Structures are given as C-alpha cells and as structure tokens.
Amino acid sequence: MWKKFSLALLLCLFVPYLGMSNSFLFEIFIQIGIFAVLALGLNVVVGLAGLLDLGFMAFFAVGAYTWAIFSSPQITSIFPSIAPFSGIWFYAFLPLAMLFAIGLGCLVGLPSLRLRGDYLAIVTLGFGEMIRVLANNLDHPLNITNGPQGITPVQQPPVTWIVDWLSIPHALATSLFFYFFILVLIGIIIVINLHLKHSRFGRAWMAIRENELAAQAMGISLARTKLLAFITGASFSGLMGAVYAAKQTFISPESFTLLQSIMILCMVILGGAGSIAGAIVGAIVITLLNIEILPALTEHLSAITHIDFSEYQRLIFGVILVSMMIFRPQGLIARKNHV
Amino acid sequence: MSDVLLTVKNIHKSFGGLIAINALSFQVKKNEIFAIIGPNGAGKTTLFNILTGFITTDNGEIQFENKTLHHEKPDVISRSGIARTFQNIRLFNALTVLDNVIVALDAHSQTFYLSALLHTTAFKKEEKKHREQAMQLLQVVGLEKQADRMAATLSYGDQRHLEIARALGLHPKLLLLDEPAAGANGSEKIALKQLIKDIQQQFALTILLIEHDMPLVMDIADHIIVLDYGTLIAQGTPQQIQNNPRVIEAYLGKSD
Amino acid sequence: MWNIFLELLPNVILGGLILGFIYALIAVGYTLVYGVLQLINFSHSEIFMIGAVAGIETMRGLQNTPLPGLIQLLLALIIGALIAASVAVIVERCAYRPLRKRGSKNRLIPLITAIGVSFILQDLVKLIESVWHQEFFITFPSLVDLNTAYQLPLNMHIQLKSIIMMIIAIIMGLVLYYIIHRTRLGYSIRAVAQNPQSAQLMGISPDNVIAKTFALGGAMGGIAGVLFALQYNTVNPYIGFMPGIKAFTAAVLGGIGSVPGALLGGVILGQLETLAGTYLPLFTHGDIGTEYKDMIAFLILILILLFKPQGLLGKNHVEKI
Numbered sequence: 001m002w003k004k005f006s007l008a009l010l011l012c013l014f015v016p017y018l019g020m021s022n023s024f025l026f027e028i029f030i031q032i033g034i035f036a037v038l039a040l041g042l043n044v045v046v047g048l049a050g051l052l053d054l055g056f057m058a059f060f061a062v063g064a065y066t067w068a069i070f071s072s073p074q075i076t077s078i079f080p081s082i083a084p085f086s087g088i089w090f091y092a093f094l095p096l097a098m099l100f101a102i103g104l105g106c107l108v109g110l111p112s113l114r115l116r117g118d119y120l121a122i123v124t125l126g127f128g129e130m131i132r133v134l135a136n137n138l139d140h141p142l143n144i145t146n147g148p149q150g151i152t153p154v155q156q157p158p159v160t161w162i163v164d165w166l167s168i169p170h171a172l173a174t175s176l177f178f179y180f181f182i183l184v185l186i187g188i189i190i191v192i193n194l195h196l197k198h199s200r201f202g203r204a205w206m207a208i209r210e211n212e213l214a215a216q217a218m219g220i221s222l223a224r225t226k227l228l229a230f231i232t233g234a235s236f237s238g239l240m241g242a243v244y245a246a247k248q249t250f251i252s253p254e255s256f257t258l259l260q261s262i263m264i265l266c267m268v269i270l271g272g273a274g275s276i277a278g279a280i281v282g283a284i285v286i287t288l289l290n291i292e293i294l295p296a297l298t299e300h301l302s303a304i305t306h307i308d309f310s311e312y313q314r315l316i317f318g319v320i321l322v323s324m325m326i327f328r329p330q331g332l333i334a335r336k337n338h339v
Numbered sequence: 340m341s342d343v344l345l346t347v348k349n350i351h352k353s354f355g356g357l358i359a360i361n362a363l364s365f366q367v368k369k370n371e372i373f374a375i376i377g378p379n380g381a382g383k384t385t386l387f388n389i390l391t392g393f394i395t396t397d398n399g400e401i402q403f404e405n406k407t408l409h410h411e412k413p414d415v416i417s418r419s420g421i422a423r424t425f426q427n428i429r430l431f432n433a434l435t436v437l438d439n440v441i442v443a444l445d446a447h448s449q450t451f452y453l454s455a456l457l458h459t460t461a462f463k464k465e466e467k468k469h470r471e472q473a474m475q476l477l478q479v480v481g482l483e484k485q486a487d488r489m490a491a492t493l494s495y496g497d498q499r500h501l502e503i504a505r506a507l508g509l510h511p512k513l514l515l516l517d518e519p520a521a522g523a524n525g526s527e528k529i530a531l532k533q534l535i536k537d538i539q540q541q542f543a544l545t546i547l548l549i550e551h552d553m554p555l556v557m558d559i560a561d562h563i564i565v566l567d568y569g570t571l572i573a574q575g576t577p578q579q580i581q582n583n584p585r586v587i588e589a590y591l592g593k594s595d
Numbered sequence: 596m597w598n599i600f601l602e603l604l605p606n607v608i609l610g611g612l613i614l615g616f617i618y619a620l621i622a623v624g625y626t627l628v629y630g631v632l633q634l635i636n637f638s639h640s641e642i643f644m645i646g647a648v649a650g651i652e653t654m655r656g657l658q659n660t661p662l663p664g665l666i667q668l669l670l671a672l673i674i675g676a677l678i679a680a681s682v683a684v685i686v687e688r689c690a691y692r693p694l695r696k697r698g699s700k701n702r703l704i705p706l707i708t709a710i711g712v713s714f715i716l717q718d719l720v721k722l723i724e725s726v727w728h729q730e731f732f733i734t735f736p737s738l739v740d741l742n743t744a745y746q747l748p749l750n751m752h753i754q755l756k757s758i759i760m761m762i763i764a765i766i767m768g769l770v771l772y773y774i775i776h777r778t779r780l781g782y783s784i785r786a787v788a789q790n791p792q793s794a795q796l797m798g799i800s801p802d803n804v805i806a807k808t809f810a811l812g813g814a815m816g817g818i819a820g821v822l823f824a825l826q827y828n829t830v831n832p833y834i835g836f837m838p839g840i841k842a843f844t845a846a847v848l849g850g851i852g853s854v855p856g857a858l859l860g861g862v863i864l865g866q867l868e869t870l871a872g873t874y875l876p877l878f879t880h881g882d883i884g885t886e887y888k889d890m891i892a893f894l895i896l897i898l899i900l901l902f903k904p905q906g907l908l909g910k911n912h913v914e915k916i
Contacts, residue, residue: 022658047341052703054710111901117702118635122843126893137886174549192456199462200445207431207442214429216413217391219446219509262710269707298399307722315718321711325704326693335433 012183016176020168026175030247032287033182036168037189039267039279041236042191047274047335048202049229050209051113053122056264059234061256062104063097065145068251071155087246090157090240094242102239104131105231111227128261135253144223150252150287154245176269178247185243186280193276194222196232204318205229206274215271259313263290269324272331281333289316344369344545345514350389350399351410352382352569359385360396361569367513367545367562372535374548374556377566378590385428387515390547391573394414400475401515418446422511424502426518426549432491436482436501438471439490443508444455476504479538495522502526503534507542514538515547520555528552532559557581565589599877607873613757613826615865616764620819622811622836622849622857623771623843624683624703624812630788630852631801631808638654638686639816640839641716642679645833647824650675654824655892668759672887679817683809686712713835721832734787755894760822767818768858774811775854784808788852805824838894841868848899850909867891 009100019025040061047051069075070093071085085093110121139147162173196202204225216222245251263286271282294309294316303308309316324331342349352360359382365372375383388394390401392413392562401409408416408530417423431439448469454462478498479485485493490501499519506514516535520528532555539546550556556563557577567589573580580586621643628636650671657667692710694705726746775781783804786794791801823838824830845864849856872888 024796050703052706108402111897115900115904118706119847121706121901122635122840123897126840126896130893133886133890179723190665195458196454199458199466200448200450201432201452201455202440203438203445206434210431210433211429213393213413214425214431215442217417217425218443218505218665219414219417220412220442221412223560244737262714265710267708280370312718312722314714315722318714318716318718322690322715325708325711326690327700329699329704 019175019179020172024113026179026285027197030175030178030182031034031291032284033179033186034244034263035267035287036186036280037182037236037240037282038264039271039283040186040189040193040276041240042234042264042268044196044205044271044278045233046230046234046268047225047272048197048209048277050117050204051118051229052124053228053230054121054125054258054261055108055131055263056124056233056237057256057261058128058131059101059104059237060109060241060244061131061253063238063300064149064245064251064255065135066097066100066238067093067242068151068154068245069144071246072151072153073147074143074151077146082330085155087155087157087323088247090155090216090242090246094239097238097242098235100154100236101241102231103236104238106227109224109227109229109230113230114223118228125261126256126260127205132253132256133260135256136159139329145253148253150250150254152250156246156252158247175224182243185239190280190296192275197276201225217328259317262317262321263313268331270320272333272335274335275331275333276289278331278335282331285332286317286320342369343367343403344392345547346400346402347390348400348402350396350401352389352394352396354551357378360389363566363569363571364401365564365571365574367547370539370541370543370560371561372539372546372548374550374560374563375566376550376553376556376563377572381566382569383566383568384517387517387549389421390416390515391421398594399458414446417509417511420510421515422506422509422513422514423515424506424517424519425500426521427497428498428502430490430498430501430505432489434490435487436477436490436493437486439501439505440476441469441507442474444469446509459536473508476507479507479517479541479567480534481502491503496527499523500534503538506585507538511544513545513547515549517549519548520550521550528555533554535559570595596878601872609753609757611866611869612862613760613864613865615760616824616843617819617823617861618838618865619820619858619861620764620767621838622846622861624816624844625846626849626851626854626857627784627808627812628633629846631784631791632705634691634705635672635709636825637706637839638690638712638716639683640835640842641713641720642683642686642835643816643820643823643838643842644830644835644870645682645716645720646675646679646820647830647834648724648820648832649678649817649823651830651861660799665759668821668825672763672818675821676814676817677711678822680691680813681809682716683813683816684806686716687806687809688862692805717832717835724832725847752850755778756823756825760825763818763822767815771815771854771858780804780811784811832878837889843888844892844896844899846906847896847904850906853906853908856906856908858872862893864892867895873914 014278015029038056042053042056045051067090069078071087073084073088075082075084108124108127111118115123135145136148138144142201145151152184156174157177159170159177162168166173168176176301204215204220205217207220207240208222212222242259267282267286268279270285271280272278290313294313298307298309343366347366348364350360350363361385375386377383381541384393389396390410392415394399396409399409400407403419403421405567406419408419408523431442434442448465450462450465466497473487474483477486480503481589482500485497490498493501502514503516503519520531523531535546535560538544546559548556548586560577562574563580565586572589575583608856621639624639624642625636628634628639653671653674654667654882690708691705694708775784783794783799784807786797786799787801787804787874795801823834841864842861845860847860848864849858849860868888871891872885873881875887876885
C-alpha cells in the first residue's frame with residue numbers, strides 16, 4: 001500500500017520536472033486530473049450505489065457556469081451594478097459551485113431516484129440534455145448564459161506569486177498551479193471516497209445496489225440514501241466544473257454534451273465500477289485515448305485512409321462499453337467484492 | 340393489556356380479484372413464539388410483507404407497542420424494532436458476511452455524514468463497536484469464522500443463518516422468520532430449533548414464525564394460527580391445532 | 596390572438612398527426628421489447644435511423660428509373676423495414692443474448708450495453724456513409740409526383756405524400772393489430788411477455804420469440820424511419836436520438852408493454868409537441884422558442900413516471916417479494 005503511494009507520489013513530482021520544459025505534459029495531466037475526479041464522483045453514484053446517471057455533465061456545467069458568470073462581464077449584463085469578481089475569488093466560489101451542483105442534484109434526484117434503474121437512466125439523460133438546451137438558449141429574454149457564444153474571459157486565480165517565486169513565465173506558472181491544485185483536489189477526493197466507502201454510507205449504498213428490498217428491511221431509507229449518493233457525485237462534478245472554467249477561461253454549451261457524460265461512464269465501467277483505483281485508471285486510459293492515441297492513429301494511418309479517428313469517439317466508447325459488459329463487467333480493476 | 344406486543348385488527352388485502360388476506364385479526368404476546376401455518380398460497384408471506392411495510396393493507400390496523408404501523412415505510416418499521424428474514428434469501432452478496440450484519444447495526448447509528456467524511460474519533464469508535472457487536476452476533480449463529488468471506492460464497496444453510504444474524508443486528512423486539520427450516524435436513528432442523536429457542540432467550544425476543552415443518556412448529560410454538568386462502572381458520576396451542584378438524588381438512592382435503 | 600390560433604390550428608393538427616404516427620410506430624418497438632425482456636432497448640432509436648438511411652439510399656438508387664413515385668416509396672419502405680429488422684435481430688443476438696445467457700440479475704448491465712450499441716450504430720452508419728458518399732448528411736431525393744399539394748377546406752394544405760404517409764401508418768397499425776392478436780407469433784409474444792417459463796413449457800422457445808419480437812419492432816421502426824425521411828427530407832446518423840427518447844416517452848405515456856398504448860401515446864405526444872412548438876413561441880413572442888419543444892416530451896415523461904407510471908393503458912407490474 002505504501003509502495004503504491006510513494007510510486008504515485010514520485011510520478012506526480014517527476015511530471016512537473018519534465019513539464020517545465022514541455023508544458024503540453026501539464027495539459028495532459030490536468031485533463032486526466034479533471035476527468036479522474038469526475039470519474040470518482042460518478043463512481044459513487046454508479047459503482048457504489050448502482051444508480052445509472054446519464055446526465056452527469058449537468059452538474060459539471062452548473063459548476064462551470066457559476067464561476068464563469070460571476071467572474072466575467074456576463075454578471076454585469078445580468079446585474080449592471082455588479083462588476084466581475086476578480087481571480088482571487090475563485091477559492092470562495094468553489095464551495096458555491098458545489099452548492100449549486102448539490103442544489104441541482106436535489107432537484108433532479110427527488111423525483112427521479114424513486115424510479116427503477118432503466119427509467120432513472122432515461123430521466124437523468126433527459127435532465128442532462130435539458131441543462132445543455134437551457135445553457136444554449138438562456139440568452140433571451142434575459143441573457144444569463146450568453147447562449148451558444150459561451151462566456152469569456154473567465155478569471156483565473158492569481159499566479160503572480162509563482163511567477164515571482166520561480167521566475168517562470170506567466171503561462172507556465174498557470175499550468176504549474178493548476179497541475180498541483182488538481183493533484184491536491186484528487187488527493188482529497190480519494191480520501192473522501194475511501195472514508196465514505198468504509199462507513200455506514202458506503203455500506204448502505206452497496207446494500208441498495210445489491211438488494212433494495214433487503215436494504216429497506218434493514219432500516220435503510222432508500223430515498224435519503226440514494227439522494228446522498230447522487231449529491232455526493234454531483235458535488236465533485238460541480239467542483240471540477242468551476243476548476244475547468246477557470247482553467248479554460250472560456251466555456252460554452254458545447255463543452256457539456258451527452259457524449260461526455262457517456263465518456264465518464266465509460267471511464268468508470270472500464271476501470272471497474274465501485275473501485276476507486278479503477279475510476280482513476282479508467283480516466284487515464286480514456287483521456288489518453290482521446291488526446292493522444294486517436295489523433296496519432298489518424299496521423300499514422302492517413303496514408304491508407306482519410307478517416308479522422310477522433311471523429312469516431314462514439315464508436316470507440318460504444319465498443320468499450322459493450323465489450324466490457326459482455327466480457328469483463330467487473331472492469332479492469334475489479335472491486336474486491338465483485339460477484 | 341401490557342403483555343401484548345403486536346395487535347393485528349381486521350386487515351384485508353386483495354390483488355385484483357384475488358383475496359390474499361381476508362379480515363385477519365390476531366394478537367401476539369411478548370416473548371411468545373407465534374407460528375403461522377397453512378397450505379401454500381395461504382397468504383403467510385403476504386402477511387409478513389404487510390407487517391414489514393412492503394405491502395399496504397387495504398384496511399384494518401396494525402399496532403406494535405402502541406405505535407400504529409400500517410402506513411409506514413419498511414425502513415421506518417425495521418428501525419422501530421421489527422426485523423425479518425426472507426423466504427428467498429436476500430443477502431447483500433457483494434458484501435462480506437460481517438458487513439451484512441453491520442449494515443443492520445448501522446440502522447441505529449448515531450454518526451452523521453460529516454463524521455463519516457472525516458473519520459472522526461467518534462465515528463471510528465462507533466465503527467469498532469459495530470464490528471464487535473456484529474462478530475458477537477455471528478458467534479451466536481456459528482458463522483464467526485466466515486466473517487470475511489463474501490456472503491455469496493456461503494453454503495445455503497449458512498446463508499440462512501446469516502439472514503438470522505443480520506436480522507438480529509437491528510436489535511429487534513419482534514423477529515419474523517420466514518420458513519427458516521426450508522431445505523434443512525434432520526440434524527440441521529434440530530440445531531435450528533435450539534437456535535430459535537436460544538436467541539429468544541438471549542435477546543428477549545418475540546418471534547413470528549412461518550413454517551411448513553409441523554414437528555418443528557409443534558415443538559417450539561407457544562401459539563399457532565392457521566391460514567387458508569387468507570382466512571384465519573383456527574388458532575390455539577399446538578395441542579388444540581393438531582386435533583382441529585378444519586385444519587386437517589385444509590391440509591389434506593375433506594375425506595368423504 | 597384567437598384568430599391566429601384558429602388559423603393555424605388545422606395545419607398544426609395535421610402536422611401533429613403525422614408526427615404522432617411516426618412516434619407511434621417507433622414506440623411500438625420499445626414497448627414490444629420491454630414487454631418480453633423488461634429492457635429499454637436504447638438502441639432502437641438507431642434502428643429507426645437505419646431504416647431512414649436505408650430508405651433514402653434505396654430512393655437514390657431508384658432515382659433515375661422510370662418507376663412511379665409511389666412504387667419507389669413502397670420499395671424504400673420494404674427495404675428500410677428489412678434492413679432495420681435485420682440489424683435489430685443482429686443486435687439482439689450479439690449484444691443482448693450473451694448477457695441473458697449469463698443470467699446475472701444486474702439490470703444495469705443490459706442498459707449500459709444498449710447505450711453502447713446505440714453509439715456503435717450511430718458511428719458505423721456515419722462511417723459507411725462517409726466512405727460511400729463522402730458525406731453523411733443525406734438528402735432524400737424529391738419524389739415530384741408525390742409532392743402535389745391539395746387544397747382542403749379550413750385553409751389546410753396537404754401534400755399527396757402526407758396522405759400516403761398517413762395511410763401507410765394506419766395500415767401498419769392494422770397489420771400490427773392483426774399480427775399481435777390473430778397470429779401464432781403475436782400469441783407467442785404475449786405469452787413470453789406474461790410468463791417466459793410457462794411459455795417455454797408450452798413449447799414456445801423464448802429465444803426464438805425474442806428474436807422475432809426484435810424483428811417486428813425493428814421493422815416498424817424502420818418504416819417509421821422511411822416515413823420520417825419522406826417528411827423531413829434530410830437525415831444524418833444522429834437523427835435517431837431525439838425521436839427515440841420521445842417515442843419511448845410515448846410508450847410510457849400509453850403504458851409500457853401495451854401496443855395500443857404505444858400507438859395512442861405516440862399520437863398524443865406528436866399532437867402535444869406540434870401544438871407547443873407552434874403556439875408557445877407565438878404567444879410568448881419568442882421568449883420560449885421552438886428549441887424548447889423537445890422539453891415537452893421530457894416533461895411529460897417525468898410527470899407520467901411520477902404520477903401514473905403505468906401509463907394510460909398499462910397495468911401495474913407487481914414484484915414478488
């Protein structure tokens with residue numbers, strides 16, 4: 001256990017060393033990091049509690065729009081007397097983003113969680129799409145989200161202290177900051193996941209997943225417990241939404257599609273539903289697939305065929321999902337107690 | 340009367356045109372072993388489902404320790420002190436044997452979400468206490484050596500025992516056993532009989548028992564009711580039931 | 596305001612009817628599979644899309660032949676139905692059956708598989724069309740002789756093609772009724788839907804029946820696809836998604852598992868959507884635009900599931916405890 005931990009730690013410190021000269025490395029790890037937290041969040045909902053949420057990006061969107069609206073000229077167009085919040089407010093808005101995501105989670109969860117698995121899936125899918133449609137269309141009568149144009153510029157937390165401390169250019173300092181910040185977040189989220197899993201909540205979630213009726217007979221309130229799982233996942237998603245908005249400095253409704261919700265599901269399933277390490281491995285594999293492998297494949301095979309493999313993500317995710325379900329439903333890293 | 344634990348008054352349940360329970364009334368006294376017998380399809384498990392809140396009765400009432408329970412949800416009822424085992428075993432297969440019992444103990448937990456999040460000292464103390472209590476319950480049914488196995492890997496008989504240990508984890512006052520002897524051979528039934536008597540003593544339980552094994556029922560029951568097509572056709576001591584012609588007719592049919 | 600309402604109403608109702616028939620035919624596929632497998636066949640929306648694409652490709656193939664428009668359409672319908680049904684059966688055989696044989700009671704697994712199949716089919720069609728035609732937004736060649744418009748009372752315009760569509764849809768509805776209630780196949784489907792074990796004891800092979808159920812539902816979906824292509828002229832690999840969700844809503848509205856329910860639900864949903872899509876923007880001066888009409892179906896779904904989950908014509912499903 002300690003060996004794995006120190007290996008991971010070494011890797012995490014080695015990357016910045018390399019990244020100093022090649023900032024693209026930071027980009028990859030930051031992307032992986034964001035998706036790792038998202039996968040961990042969905043893992044609680046799907047993997048532990050067995051609730052199929054197909055609209056996970058909705059919470060991500062809410063978190064992202066929260067920070068984006070308040071820290072950009074958008075807020076002034078809604079409330080002319082309020083100026084955009086400066087970058088340092090980022091830290092204060094993180095819990096706010098989580099709060100809004102939790103709020104949406106309650107709104108979605110209360111009517112849906114009592115439904116059977118299949119219906120829950122469709123309803124959450126619908127909610128996810130609704131959020132996207134709302135984001136796309138809430139530029140009239142009142143311009144809240146600025147519609148398909150998206151919102152920019154979104155403030156980033158100040159990094160001048162890093163620039164001064166390490167004497168590096170601003171862009172590199174930003175990458176370095178986000179890299180470590182997300183690393184810290186991942187660490188915290190992993191600990192939270194472990195704590196919850198080995199507590200009465202984790203047990204209750206798994207009990208519900210295994211046998212709902214027996215869980216009720218053993219004193220577990222289905223409504224409350226399912227909602228808790230749902231909003232736990234939502235809060236992680238909302239948190240990373242705000243981080244994503246700050247990192248990209250630009251968001252639009254196109255960042256929050258069904259394809260991405262399914263992609264995160266893919267990460268959880270591929271890695272192993274219910275397994276914390278699995279969620280992280282799944283995030284790493286799928287993100288690398290998207291960023292590195294598919295474009296590379298396209299390039300290398302361009303002599304033979306003109307197919308841009310990056311355009312066929314749906315095919316890839318579909319194949320992954322179906323083959324995992326048929327051949328290895330427990331995922332790459334089976335959770336300890338998979339039957 | 341203060342020695343009555345459970346009062347069932349005039350409950351009725353029909354599914355479409357089929358009457359499952361017909362104007363049923365009875366009382367269960369504290370510390371009794373109260374058996375419910377009757378041919379297949381007589382409505383016995385339906386009765387359990389009504390008592391534990393999985394089915395709502397069409398009318399009538401159910402009083403448990405002066406609380407009215409017939410409109411409550413199953414989890415509320417289980418936290419009020421009524422625990423059950425299932426006719427078709429319903430364990431949490433992907434949890435360990437020990438965790439299955441701890442889930443029940445969690446029902447009376449005092450810790451909050453935040454404490455679990457942070458693994459506070461109070462939280463850890465309760466976890467430890469629950470683990471110890473769960474181990475003790477496993478010892479009662481003889482499963483303490485299997486504590487860390489996955490529940491799905493147990494033998495059929497052990498799984499039935501785990502169901503009992505898990506139900507005990509709720510600290511119930513009333514325990515509903517749904518055909519605990521199903522699939523058991525002669526010696527296992529003798530052990531089961533002893534187990535039931537032991538846990539009744541040890542935990543001051545009142546036990547409701549659905550069973551088809553007549554010798555077992557006649558041996559340990561204090562009071563018996565007989566259901567046929569959802570209707571109560573006889574009740575009394577084992578002696579009285581054994582000699583009741585209506586009961587014999589229900590099981591064996593009329594002799595002409 | 597009232598005048599505008601009345602003026603548009605006849606065409607709105609007509610449009611709603613056509614849309615409703617399309618939804619109804621797709622919904623049948625969902626409800627049949629749900630009846631026998633208790634599974635939401637997510638990939639059914641892509642079966643619908645494949646029918647549409649197959650129909651269009653057939654039309655393009657026949658474009659330069661002297662066959663009259665009606666015959667071309669009928670050929671497109673037949674081929675669309677056949678190809679859609681075949682894909683549906685293949686999906687069942689390769690993706691769902693192995694899971695059923697495993698016997699796991701986990702309900703998430705078939706659902707996730709269905710989503711995966713859905714994605715695979717979308718991109719496969721995209722791939723095929725891209726390689727074959729270097730583009731995947733495909734336009735339906737116009738059938739000139741079917742476009743003749745007729746003027747009807749009440750200021751309604753109706754094209755010949757719309758009349759034909761409605762006739763075809765109604766015929767399919769009757770054919771469906773005949774199959775379900777008067778043939779051995781329909782009888783077997785209903786038997787397996789009610790009790791697979793008993794059906795098996797009576798000599799009905801559930802596997803066989805399930806395959807045929809997928810074929811029947813697939814054929815209906817395929818026909819709906821061709822009609823959709825006829826009505827809207829352009830298709831792409833992603834047109835299945837929205838109609839699929841709406842048709843599923845229609846199936847739930849009518850009572851999942853009930854074929855007349857699916858037909859009824861489809862017609863009602865099509866009508867509501869067209870009414871909302873036309874009148875809401877009008878009466879809110881564009882505040883609530885047509886983009887929101889997709890939400891109508893979704894809101895209906897939530898309301899039904901919350902308040903009357905068995906739908907209009909369905910029966911409550913009782914689980915044995």
